[in-house]
Amino acid sequence: MDKPSGSGEGVHILLFPYPAQGHMLAMLDLAHHLVLRGLAVTILVTPKNLPSLRPLLAAHSSIGTLVLPFPHHPSLAPDVENVRELGNAGNVPMTNALGKLHAPILQWFRSHPSPPAVIISDFFLGWTYHLAQELGIPRIAFYSASAFLACMLNFLWPNVASVRSLSAVDFPDLPRSPSFAKEHLPSIFRLYREQDPELEFVKNGMVANMSSWGCVFNTFRGLEGENLDHLRKTVAHGRVWGVGPLNLGAEIERPGHVEIMSWLDECPDESVLYACFGSQKLMKRDQMEALASGLERSRIRFIWVVKPITAQQAENGYGSVPQGFEDRVSERGRVIRGWAPQVAILSHRAVGGFLSHCGWNSVLEAVAGGVMILGWPMEADQFVNAKLVVEYLGAGVRVCEGADTVPDPDELAGAIAESMSGGGKMQKKRAKELREEAVEAVREGGRSWLELEDFVREVAKL
Template sequence: MSSSKNGEGVHVLLIPYPAQGHILAILDFTHQLALRGITITVLITPKNLPILDPLLSTHPSIQTLLLPFPAGHALLPAGVEHVKDVGNWGNAPIISSLSRLRAPVVEWFGSHPNPPTAIIHDFFSGWAQDVAREIGVPGICFNSTSALLVCVLDCAWKRIKGLKGMEVVGFPEIPDSPRFERDHLPSIMKNYKESDPDWEAVRRVMVGNTGSWGFVVNTFGGLEGKYLEWLEKKKKEEEENGNPRPRVFSVGPLSLIGVPYGGGGDHRSLFSWLDGCPDESVLYVAFGSQKLMKKPQLEALSIGLENSGVRFVLVVKEPTVEQVEQGYGSIPVGFEDRVTGRGLVIRGWAPQVEILSHRAVGGFLSHCGWNSTLEAIAAGVLILGWPMEADQYVNVRLLVDELEVSVRVSEGADTVPDITELARIISESMNGHIAEKVRAKELRDKACDAVKVGGSSIKALDELVEQLSQLNSPSK
C-alpha cells in the first residue's frame, strides 16, 4: 500500500458529520491522507472530540479546530452533539445547527498563518461548500456511501419538491434506470418538508454537494464501476475548461486500510467459541449502532434463529427502562439457555470486523448500512439483508437485485418477519450451496485487489493527493 509523502506542504480542513455511520469512514480516509504527508486540521465539537482519539494517537501531527456546537435549537436537548443521542430524526436539526458554523470557520481561515488550500467535508456537512466559495478554495464532498446513492442524491435533490406524493420514484438518467418505492428512499429525502427551516437547510446542504470540486466515495470499481463512470462523466460535463483529470475518487473499502482502533471489551470467550466452530458455519447477526428492535421483532428474530438450526452470534442493544415502556424488546427469557453451545448473544458493542473475518463466520444478517456492507464484502461472507431506513434499501437493490451477491430476508423498520419463513431462509442460505456465496467470495477478491499496491483505490488516493498538491502551483 502506497504511503509516499507526496502531499507534504498541502493543508486540508476536514469536516466530519457526527453520526457513527458517517464518521468511521471519513476518519479512515483521513488516516490515508496523513500517511501521504498532508497537513490536516479536523473541525470537531467538544463532546465529539473523543471520537478522534484513535486517529490522533496514530497521527499526533493532526490538529483540531474545536468549535462549540451551535446551541439553542428548540428540538435538540441541551448538550446533544451526536446523532446517537437523539436517533435518526435528529439529522435535520443537527444539520441545520451545524450550518451556523460557517461564520466562525471563515473567521478561522482569515486568522490562520497557513490556511488550508482545500476543504473536504462529509456529504451531510455540505454547508462547507459555502465556506469554500467564500474563501476561494476547492470544496470536496466525502461520501461514506455507495456510489449508487451518490447518483440518486445528486439527481433527487434537484427535483425534491416534485417527488412529493409519488408512490414510485424513478431515475432514468442513472445507469439501469433504478426505481424505488417512495418509502424506500433515504430518510433524508423522503422526510423533507418544504418551507420547514431545518429541512430547507438540509436541502441547501445537499444541493450544495452537487456543485463540489470533486467526490470522494467509499467504494471501488469492481463493485460499482458503472455508477462511478456516470459520476465522472457528469463532473467532466460540469467543468468549464473540460479538465481531463478525474474528479471522482473511489477509495474503498476504507475499512481494509483504516486507522487502527482499540477493542471495546474482553471478547476472548467469543473468539474461543468461534475457534471451535467449523468453517463458514456461523451466522453473525447485527443491525448497526443505533437500531433497537421492538419486542415482537426481537422475539421473531430470536425464534427464527433458534428454529433455523444454524450456529450464530447475535448482537443486541439493551433497551433502557423508558425504551421498554415504549415497546422495545430484550432477548426472550430462556432463549440463551435453549441455544447454549449453538448461539451466543452479545449485549452492546462487538468487534464486527474481527468477527466477520473469522474463518468460522459464513454469513451476516444485516440492516445493510454501507459500512457493514463493505466490511462483509471485504470478508467474503454472504449478506442476508434486512433493510430498514436511510440508505439501506438502495444498498440492498445493489447487492441483491444487481450483483446477486446477497439474499433478502425481510425489509422494514417495524416489520415482524414470519418465523417459519425466516428460519427457512437462514437455514438454506447458510447450509446450501448457493451461487450468492461464490459471488461474495469473488467480490472479496476484487475488494482486496483495489487496496493493494497499484490497486484502483490506492491509485485514486494518490491521484487525489497529487491534485491537491498542485492547487497552489503557478499553472493552477
C-alpha cells in the same frame, strides 16, 4: 493500502466528519491514508465525539484537532452530539445544529497562522460548500455512502416537484435504469417538505454537494464501477474518485473482544451468522421477539449484537433480548450488548453470513470479510444498498424489509437456515470474489490505490 507516494507536499486540509458511526469511521480511515501520503490534517469535532479519534491520534501524532462546542438546538438534549443516540430521525436536527458552526469555523480560519487550503466534509454537511466559498478555498464532498445513492440524489433533489407525487420513481438515465417504490427512496429525501426551514437547509446542503470542487467515495470499481463512471459523466467538473474500501488497509488499532473471538475459533468454517443492525436502529419488542425466535428456530450458530435500551425506551415499546433466550441457545449462540468488533468478526473464517440492515459501512465491512449478506433494509439509504448487493452484485439475499416489519419467525428461520447451508452457495462465492476484488483495488497499483494517489496529487496542486 501500502507504499503511498507521499505526494501531498504538506498541504493543510480540514476534515469535517459527520457525527454518526458509519460516517465518522470512514472519514477517520480516509484521514489515515491522507496523512500517510504527506498531507497535513486537522479534524473538526465537538467535545463528545473526540474519543472516537483516539485510535487514529495514537497512530498519527501529527494530526491536529479543532474541537468546537456543540451548538444548542431546541430538539436535541444538551448532552447529545452523535446520531447514534437519536436514530435516523435525528439527522435533520443534527445537520441544522452543526450548520451553526459556520461562524466559529470562519473565525478559526481567519485567526490561524497557516489555515487549511481545502475543506473535505461529509456529504451531510453540504453547507460547508458556502463556507468554503466565503473563505475562497475548495470544498470536497466525502461520501461515506454509495455512488449509487449519490446518482439517485443528484436526480431526486433537482426534480422534487415532479417526483413527490409518484408512488414509484424510475431512474431511466442511471446504469441499469433502476426503479424504487416511494417508501424505499432515501429517508432524507422522503422527509423533505417545502417551507420547512430545517428541511430546506438539508436540501440546500445536498444540492451544494453537486457544486463542490470534487467528490470522494468510499467505494471501488468492482462494486460500483458503472455508478462512478455515471457520476464522472454527469457532474460538471468530472472530479470523482472511488478510493475504498477505506477500512481495508487502514490498520488502525481498535479494541478487540477476546471472549467472542475465542468462541469463534472453536466454530467450524462459515457456520456462524453474524446479526447486527447498526448503531442507530432500535427494534420494537415484537420485532426483537420475532428475531430471537427466528434465530432460535434456525438451529444455526450465531452472534447477535444488540443495542442496549433505557427504561424510557422500554416504556415506549422498544425491545431487548427476550428472557431465557440466551440460556436456551447457549450451546450455539452469543449475544453482545453494545459495541462489537465487527470488522474482526466478519473477517473470521467461522463467519458465513451477515444478517444486516445494509448500512453502507456494514456492506463494505461484509465485502472486506468476503461474507454474504442476509439483508433486512429498513430506512435511510438501505434499500438502495440492498438492491446493489442482492440484485446487481448477487452477493446477498433479502430476508425481510421495512423499519416496522415483524418477520414471521418460521419464515425467517427458514431463510437463515437455507442461506447458511446449500441455498446461499452462489452468494457466498460472489462475496468471496468481491473480497478479492476489494483487496486488489487497495493494493499498490490497484484502482482505488491509484485513484487515491491521483486525488492527493490534485489536492496538492491546490
